[in-house]
Amino acid sequence: MTYHAKVITGGKIVIPADLRRELGIKDGDSIVLEASADGILLRREDPDAALARLRRGLSGYSVDQFLHERRADWGE
Template sequence: MTYSAKVIKGGKIVIPAELRRELGFADGDRLVLEREGEALVVKSYRQVVREVQEVFRPYQPQDGRSMVDDLIAERRREAQQEDDEAAASVPRDRR
C-alpha cells in the first residue's frame, strides 16, 4: 500500500495513523532514519536493535557460556596481575 505524508514547519513529518498502527509505532517511540540513495527508510529503534543482534549472533558462543562473564573474569585476572606486579616493584621496606 502507498501512503502520503507532508513535511510541515520544523521538518516534522506526520506518519499516517494506519501506517503507524501497522508498524507498531507509538507516541514517543524513537525512530531511525536511513538514506538509501534517493529514498528515506524509517525503522523503529527496536527493529535496528534486532538487526544488529542478528549480525552478531554468529559470534555468540554456542556452548551457553556468557561472553560478559568471560570478559569480567578476564578483566579481573588482568587487574590482579597488575596489582601483583605493582606490589613486586615496591621495595620491601616500604610495604
C-alpha cells in the first residue's frame, strides 16, 4: 500500500495512522530513516535488532585494536 505525508515546518513528517498501526509504531518509538536509490526507507527501530547489528559490526574488534588505532591518531 502507498501512503502520502507532507513535510511541515522544521522538516517534520507525520506518519499516517494506518501505516503506524501496520508497522507497530507507537508514541516514543524510534524509527530509522535510510537513504536508498529509490528514496527513503523508514523502519521501526527494534532495540534488540539494533543491538544485534551493533554486535555484528563490532565482532572481532578488540580493545587492543581500538587503542592501537587511537594511538596512531594521536601520533604515538
